Amino acid sequence: MNPTRSETFQLQTSDDVIRMRQMVRVWMVEMKFGLVDQTKMVTAASELARNALAYGGGGSVCMEALADDGRRGLRLVFEDQGPGIADLELALTDGYTTGGGLGLGLSGSKRLVNEFAIWSAVGEGTRVTIVRWTI
Amino acid sequence: MDKIPILKMGHFLLVTIQVDMHDRLAMTLQDDLTSRVVKDRAKGVLIDISSLEIVDSFIGRMLANIAAMTRTLGAESVVVGMQPAVAITIVELGMSLHNVRTALNVDKGMALLIAQLNGLAEDDGNEPNPE
Ligand SMILES: Nc1ncnc2c1ncn2[C@@H]1O[C@H](COP(=O)(O)OP(=O)(O)O)[C@@H](O)[C@H]1O
Ligand SMILES: [Mg+2]
Numbered sequence: 001m002n003p004t005r006s007e008t009f010q011l012q013t014s015d016d017v018i019r020m021r022q023m024v025r026v027w028m029v030e031m032k033f034g035l036v037d038q039t040k041m042v043t044a045a046s047e048l049a050r051n052a053l054a055y056g057g058g059g060s061v062c063m064e065a066l067a068d069d070g071r072r073g074l075r076l077v078f079e080d081q082g083p084g085i086a087d088l089e090l091a092l093t094d095g096y097t098t099g100g101g102l103g104l105g106l107s108g109s110k111r112l113v114n115e116f117a118i119w120s121a122v123g124e125g126t127r128v129t130i131v132r133w134t135i
Numbered sequence: 136m137d138k139i140p141i142l143k144m145g146h147f148l149l150v151t152i153q154v155d156m157h158d159r160l161a162m163t164l165q166d167d168l169t170s171r172v173v174k175d176r177a178k179g180v181l182i183d184i185s186s187l188e189i190v191d192s193f194i195g196r197m198l199a200n201i202a203a204m205t206r207t208l209g210a211e212s213v214v215v216g217m218q219p220a221v222a223i224t225i226v227e228l229g230m231s232l233h234n235v236r237t238a239l240n241v242d243k244g245m246a247l248l249i250a251q252l253n254g255l256a257e258d259d260g261n262e263p264n265p266e
Contacts, residue, residue, distance in 0.1 A: 014158040043189045105191075
């Protein structure tokens with residue numbers, strides 16, 4: 001599916017995470033997502049951006065507006081070239097953390113979106129793709 | 136670095152968390168609040184999050200930490216003003232925040248703290264049921 005609009009942002013500092021949250025919010029308002037949809041997507045984005053920063057040593061997010069059969073979607077692709085995740089199933093378990101967090105970033109953000117895909121290779125990095133649709 | 140102002144209201148402290156609080160600020164707030172609870176001999180802390188548009192697991196953990204730390208020092212914390220969309224989202228994210236008391240607004244939060252303070256005096260320090 002070809003995006004109707006696409007932009008990439010760097011995620012190197014916690015200020016970048018805040019700016020990214022604001023961008024996601026602005027896009028979703030423009031795309032006429034409801035408030036709860038916006039809140040869920042911005043929260044998921046915040047979790048994944050924090051992971052890219054904390055564990056991936058920084059990364060980027062590509063934001064894409066999608067249109068499909070009358071519905072609109074927002075796709076976010078988070079990428080980093082960090083250490084990667086050896087055991088994805090474990091990382092996706094509620095409460096699992098290696099960083100003293102709550103261990104809800106991956107599992108929780110998966111619940112907050114309509115589509116969730118994760119790729120990771122040890123020594124290469126991690127890529128998480130999420131999509132939220134209007135309907 | 137900026138600081139989040141902590142206001143004294145009688146026996147209680149009131150903190151209003153601004154939109155998009157920076158992470159370092161969040162960490163400083165935990166330290167500042169615990170010192171102020173001790174210094175002001177506060178009996179309760181109200182944390183107003185009505186201007187927070189999201190609560191992710193980092194902020195949620197901070198709120199839980201504050202509640203746990205102030206409780207150890209004898210002050211109950213109440214998180215007030217959580218937006219409905221935020222409440223829906225944190226449940227789906229999987230955060231229970233079951234150790235954090237919540238109230239609709241500052242007035243209701245204050246009433247909760249006062250009721251608990253009175254209850255404590257009557258009950259000889261027994262823990263009142265938050266529900
Ligand atoms: N981008 C990433 N690169 C490497 N490891 C990651 C990445 N994202 C998550 N992880 C690993 O997965 C674990 C779970 O992540 P998450 O669910 O966000 O919980 P938390 O951030 O609280 O630890 C992390 O503790 C970390 O070990
Ligand atoms: Mg995380």
